[in-house]
Amino acid sequence: MTRVRIDLFISLDGFTSTTGHAPENPMGEDWGRLTAAYAATRTFHERVFDDTSGNGTTGIDDSYAAAFFEGVGAEIMGATMFGLHSFPDDPDWKGWWGGQPPFGTPVYVLTHTAPRPSIPMEGGTTFHFRNAAIEDVLAEATEAAGGLDVRVGGGVGTARDFLRAGVVDHLHLMVAPILLGRGTQLWDDLPSLDLTHKVTTEVAESGTIHVNFAR
């Protein structure tokens, strides 16, 4: 059965996005600190850096990194994550991920702007652009996933929209042992997920705390 999954990076003080965004630094100033343990994993080295020489950690962080890539049949993301807001006037913009994005599935990009044609990429990724209610996009993505999971990839605003709608089956938080002091608070005005989901916690060798909410 298709589950709706979200994976988010978050700091000890609850901030899940970073400030200081700029075209040359689209994820913000603190993104490196927030994601350091994940970027250090062998899975990340292999899947994102294309580094198959055995570099990277192989502990608990890596097992979550590997699970991240497993069993996803379709992806949903917000316009900001795709970069539509950074390059609004470039009809040839194809996202931040180069010619062969790591998704390998249909990716539904939520947008309030005029529809644009779908973009097939190498490696199985096709970007579709949808100006529709998240429930409708989710239904389409679920159909496309063919029994696999649908991941809501981000950004934080999009993830919070899906959490607020109560449609997320599994939320995985990677809590970095750092304090950011600024950004977007993940939990502000969200329903109490611990009342509907089972919470489990685990600490990786890096000190990263993995918190899972699953129903």
Place this chain on the structure above:
Amino acid sequence: MTRVRIDLFISLDGFTSTTGHAPENPMGEDWGRLTAAYAATRTFHERVFDDTSGNGTTGIDDSYAAAFFEGVGAEIMGATMFGLHSFPDDPDWKGWWGGQPPFGTPVYVLTHTAPRPSIPMEGGTTFHFRNAAIEDVLAEATEAAGGLDVRVGGGVGTARDFLRAGVVDHLHLMVAPILLGRGTQLWDDLPSLDLTHKVTTEVAESGTIHVNFAR
């Protein structure tokens, strides 16, 4: 060497105090959920319930509960924690802890009200009332601790005052795997303790996440 220590309960969404306080429920409505894993420990059963029949958990939560009671030579707490604000007109009020409080040390109660005489209690606890800067009270408590540690016991406002002043050597957070959605945010407008302290994380069998900031 004397260290200044703070232990706090906090929820996954960063709330460290609870709402719905009332005279018959001085710690607030959610206090039981926030402290359930701690109250389940064998140490807590022995030290607070005076239950020596072997009840209670003996895992990681219990090791922290035991450490909580070790090596403390003096305590500092806010007026609210002592109950001065709940019973302002009762000169005979002696706190929430009965005739033999569990501290067994001098306890310095911070107050802005008129000074009142110290109250010696059974079991080694003496309550002193101080209307002074926290640095001055800390100096007096450190002297009284005789080389043992000084604990800042709470409440949250007092703990945050000491954290803001930069005088805390060891902060231990017990992060309950629950979402409260309301209350006081521990980290609001505090200095980034992770820049000055080493952060370690550990998950107990209960799912409680223990986060330590130590310098």
